[in-house]
Each structure stands twice: as C-alpha cells, then as structure tokens.
Amino acid sequence: MTTKTLADWFATPLGAYLLEKERAYLDDATPDIFGFHALQLGLAPYDLLRENRITHRMRIDAGGDVAVRARWHELPLATQSIDLALLPHALEFADDPHAVLREIDRVMMPEGRLVILGFNPWSLWGLRSSLGPSRGEAPWNGKFVSLLRVKDWLALLGFEVSAGRLVCYVPPVSKEKWLKRLAFMEPAGDRWWAVGGAVYMLQAIKRVRGARLIHPAWHEASAREKRVALAAKREGAAQRAASLRAVK
16 A cells, blocks of 8 residues: 555554554643643644643644644744644654744743654664665655654753653554564563664653743632641641640
C-alpha cells in the first residue's frame, strides 16, 4: 500500500499499531491540563486530544477538513492565547521545524503545556527511514529529529521539559500478524533498550522569567485565611507551651 500522507499511513496496520500507543499516552497525559484553548497541529483526521477537558479545541493544518487552514509557522492566532499545544509528528514534516517551535512559543500562554510526538532517528524505524526501500513514502520520507535536538530547541525558547517516554520497540514490519508475534519486544525494549523506542513523547511547560500568575480574588482570600489560621495555631501552641513551663 502506497501512503501519500502521514494520515494515510496511520490507516495501515503498522500506523494503527503506533496510533493505539500514542492515543493511550495522550489519553493519560492530557485530561488534567486545563485552560481555555487547545491546539493540535497536524494529523487533522485524528482527534488526539479527545480526553482533554478544554472546551475549545482546534485542529490546524495546511489542508484537508480542519477547523483552521494555515501554515504551521504562521498561525492566525493571538500571541499568548493557547493553553495546550500538541505537535503530533509536525517537526519531522516541517520545512523549518525550529520556526514551527518559535511560532508555538509565540501563541502559548505562560505556564502553557506543550506535547510533542516525534519519530526517533536512533531506532530501527529511524534506520528504515535512512536505508529502507520505501523511504520516499510517509512516514519514512520525514526528517526525523533527535530527542536531544528537540530538547535543546525547547531550552533555547524557555520551555522546561516536565515528562516524557519512548514507545514502540517492534521492528517496522507491515503485516499485522508479525506485529502480534513481535509484541514481546515491547516490555523487553522498555526495560533493556529504552533509548531505542520508535517514537518519543515529550511534555514541556513554557516558563517566562519574571512572570507572576494572577489568581482570582477568592483564591487570594482563601490563601490569606489559611495563613491567618496557621499563625493563630502557632501562637496558641506557643502559649500552651509557656503555660506548661510556668506550671513546672
């Protein structure tokens, strides 16, 4: 089966195998990320933020049936307007992946969350991308970006990596029966060859120096009440201790 786009490839047995693992990770990692606006950049046919509780979620791509059509490095979004951004294999297929990250940095709120899914060049899948006979087709025609390089880019932009993992240790075979037979490699790879996972999943937080989060008034009032109660408790304990010393 010839795959013209990455979305087409995710409909193949190998693509579906990976999609299941990526969705399992995102379904676990994103539900408790809150805010007002969430963005998925690329892979528009798949709702990868389906478990997230943010009401306004949009999928943006350069074409196809999407909420917003736009180039990834020129998003029609206000500066500091996005609370959660997901980049599912966007960097591998961008002409300038660093420019994409700079644009994501622009639109993200301070303390916003970024999740990146990327193919690992230092894996069996990366080897097939470099040497395989079908390296002209998706996803093997992407420019796989190493995890270390992505971390360096994020650090330069002021993001702090907060979590991550690698998944999918089976060879990139195309038959479903072989995927089932090789499933034993998943727990073995995770234990003995963690850096060799086909895909890395990275979570990062946008840090802004000197930024101060503004809490709602009820939050500040509650904090003051807690401080007053704690001070009264300490004062009472000190008075009781003094009384005991006086009795003795």
